[in-house]
Amino acid sequence: MIKKASFVISNNNPGKCPNPDRAEIAFIGRSNVGKxxxxxxxxxxxxxxxTSAKPGKTQLINHFMIDDRWYLVDLPGYGFAKVNKKVKDGWEAMISTYLTKRENLCGVFILIDSRLEPQGIDLEFLAWCGSEGVPSVLVFTKADKQSKAKTDLNVKAFLKKTKEIFEEEPDYFVTSAENTTGKAELVQFIEELVKE
Ligand code: GTP
Ligand code: MG
Incomplete structure (x- = not known):
């Protein structure tokens, strides 16, 4: 269980993140997916x-200190159409540098909207993570929005697609920020990860 959480710093320069002197995990995924x-x-x-109902809310790398022991990072989403190319290229460079160079990063949680069939943009991002060796875990979000049967169907279809990317099925969680579905499992998994 997480007992203490506080904001540390926001920045647009991966080189200016806090000293990499403790374990770190990050949340990434499409704009508005629920990171x-x-x-x-x-x-x-x-x-x-x-948070915001409008996509594109988070635009910087945001570090939070958890239980005085590890960092949790909120990142901007990908696939946000309403920004010009220069801004989009800037975000992409920032995120890809962060994800490939951050030495204390021990888990990247890729959020997928559980309401949707597999989306090309998520699979493309996942394939990039696979090719770069980013330690990827999947989190299906917004499970409260439809029946469990529908969620299961979408999750299964997505996992099938990941077989083309990863040799082993990635770890995954089904969550809802609305009714805390999946909270205990996800937190337990993260706490194990940052312990190592
Ligand atoms: P960006 O920062 O723009 O990339 O978005 P984000 O991925 O951080 O999404 P955010 O958490 O801001 O949530 C986007 C919208 O989805 C908000 O209106 C949230 O209230 C809603 N939302 C997020 N998670 C859930 C969920 O589990 N269930 C429901 N019903 N709504 C959710
Ligand atoms: Mg956000």
Whole structure:
């Protein structure tokens, strides 16, 4: 269980992140998929990470200190159409540098909207993570939005697609920030990861 969570710093330069002197995990995924909401859900806070109904809310690399021991990072989403190419290229460079160079990063949680059939943009991002050796875990979000049967169907279809990317099926979780589905399992997994 997470007992303490506080904001540390936001920045647009991966080189200016806090000293990599402790374990770190990050949340990434399409704009509006629920990254910031999931951070609030697992830390038991309301607005530690800023959320919005409009995509494109998180635009910087945001570090949070958890239990005085490890860093949790909220990242901007990919696939946000309403920004110009220069801004988009800037975000992509920032995120890819962060994900490939951050030496203390021990888990990258890739959030997938559980309401949707497998989306090309998520599979492309996942394939990039696979090719770069990014330690990837999947989190299917917004499970409260439809029946369990529908969620299961989408999760299964997505996992099938990942067989073309990873030799072993990636670890995955089904969550809802709305009703805390999956919270205990996800937190336990993360706490094991940052212990190592
Ligand atoms: P960006 O920062 O723009 O990339 O978005 P994000 O991925 O951080 O999404 P955010 O957490 O801001 O949530 C986007 C919208 O989805 C908000 O309106 C949230 O309230 C809603 N939302 C997030 N998670 C859930 C969930 O589990 N269930 C439901 N019903 N809504 C959710
Ligand atoms: Mg966000």
């Amino acid at each position: 910031s909401s999931l951070i609030n859900m697992i830390t038991g806070t309301r607005d530690l990470a800023k």
